[in-house]
Amino acid sequence: AQKVTQAQTEISVVEKEDVTLDCVYETRDTTYYLFWYKQPPSGELVFLIRRNSFDEQNEISGRYSWNFQKSTSSFNFTITASQVVDSAVYFCALSEARHTGGFKTIFGAGTRLFVKA
Amino acid sequence: GAGVSQSPRYKVAKRGQDVALRCDPISGHVSLFWYQQALGQGPEFLTYFQNEAQLDKSGLPSDRFFAERPEGSVSTLKIQRTQQEDSAVYLCASSLGLAGYNEQFFGPGTRLTVL
Numbered sequence: 001a002q003k004v005t006q007a008q009t010e011i012s013v014v015e016k017e018d019v020t021l022d023c024v025y026e027t028r029d030t031t032y033y034l035f036w037y038k039q040p041p042s043g044e045l046v047f048l049i050r051r052n053s054f055d056e057q058n059e060i061s062g063r064y065s066w067n068f069q070k071s072t073s074s075f076n077f078t079i080t081a082s083q084v085v086d087s088a089v090y091f092c093a094l095s096e097a098r099h100t101g102g103f104k105t106i107f108g109a110g111t112r113l114f115v116k117a
Numbered sequence: 118g119a120g121v122s123q124s125p126r127y128k129v130a131k132r133g134q135d136v137a138l139r140c141d142p143i144s145g146h147v148s149l150f151w152y153q154q155a156l157g158q159g160p161e162f163l164t165y166f167q168n169e170a171q172l173d174k175s176g177l178p179s180d181r182f183f184a185e186r187p188e189g190s191v192s193t194l195k196i197q198r199t200q201q202e203d204s205a206v207y208l209c210a211s212s213l214g215l216a217g218y219n220e221q222f223f224g225p226g227t228r229l230t231v232l
Contacts, residue, residue, distance in 0.1 A: 004159075033217045045160070045208070047220035091159050095217035098165075102148065102172040103217035107159035 002027055004094050006108035013082050014116050021077045021111045023092030029053075034068065034075045035093040039110070045091065051075060082115045089113070119143060121224035123209050129230045130199045138194045138227045142211030150221060151184055151194050152208040160208050166192060167215060199231045 003026040013019045025034065036048040049059065051068050059066050063080045079086055089112045095105040122141045130136050142149050147168055152160035153176075162176040168189035177184070181200075186192040196203055206228050210221035 006159075035220065037223075042225075043206075044225050045210075045221075045223040047222070050218060050220055052218055093159075097217055098173055100172050101170075102165050102167050102215060104162055104165065104173060104175075105150070105217075105221065106162065107152075109157075109159045 002094055002096060002104070002106040004092050004106050004108035006090075006092055006111050008111045009109070010112045010114065012114040012116065015084060016081050018078060018080050019082050019113065019115075021079075021090050021092075021113070023075045023077065023108060025073050025075065025092070025094045027073075027094060027096060029096045031097065033095040035095065035105075036066065036075075036077050037091045037093060037107075039089040039091065041088070048077075048090075079113075082113075084115050084117050087113055087115045121209055121211055121222050123207075123224040123227050125227060126225060127228050127230075129232065131232055132199060132201060134199050134231075135195065135197045136199055136229065138196075138207050138209075138229070140192045140194070140209030140211075140224060142190065142192070142209070143213075143222055144190070146211035146213050146222070147189075147215055148212040148219065148221075149186055149192050150210045150212075151192070152210065153178075154206045154208055154226070156205075163194070163207075196229075199229075201231050204229055204231045 037045045089110045092108045149166040151163040165173040166186040181197045206226040212219040
């Protein structure tokens with residue numbers, strides 16, 4: 001069965017610190033997709049990044065970077081030099097095809113990040 | 118606007134009332150999802166539409182929950198005889214294609230409070 005675990009419920013850092021958000025997933029499929037979404041205080045989830053199960057290349061986008069390791073079933077997210085605007089809840093998600101057609105996405109419980117000035 | 122919109126944004130219902138929540142996806146998006154988000158939790162999958170076809174409703178908590186998307190665009194989530202445990206934020210999301218790699222675009226949600 002699908003499962004996404006974000007063990008860190010809340011993290012608090014001071015501005016300019018680096019912070020890593022952990023995500024561990026479980027799946028029996030060989031083809032799947034992993035995502036990170038950000039939910040700011042305004043409430044709407046916003047897509048950040050996607051990775052497919054065949055692409056373990058790490059990615060950097062500005063202050064954001066992602067480390068995907070199939071051997072440990074992890075897809076961790078690092079924010080470098082954090083800023084107050086990074087304060088939000090971050091969700092890791094796993095998407096798999098369904099035998100009924102289409103696909104299903106499972107979200108972790110989220111990690112609430114507080115960045116203090 | 119070009120994003121996903123949901124209405125109403127807030128709904129207060131008395132226990133036993135029926136409610137209907139509306140989602141307007143991004144125009145042209147084939148896939149539409151409904152999620153339930155309890156306070157402090159991640160979105161929980163409820164149901165999935167591919168155009169007008171409801172391909173997966175395995176997440177609907179009971180037969181009191183019903184969703185439709187009759188013309189493959191606007192969708193309505195209906196909850197009959199609401200219970201207090203139905204109180205949550207109901208999120209709608211749409212995506213352009215049919216595959217799992219398409220990112221989902223989320224609406225602002227409808228916060229349902231059942232008294």
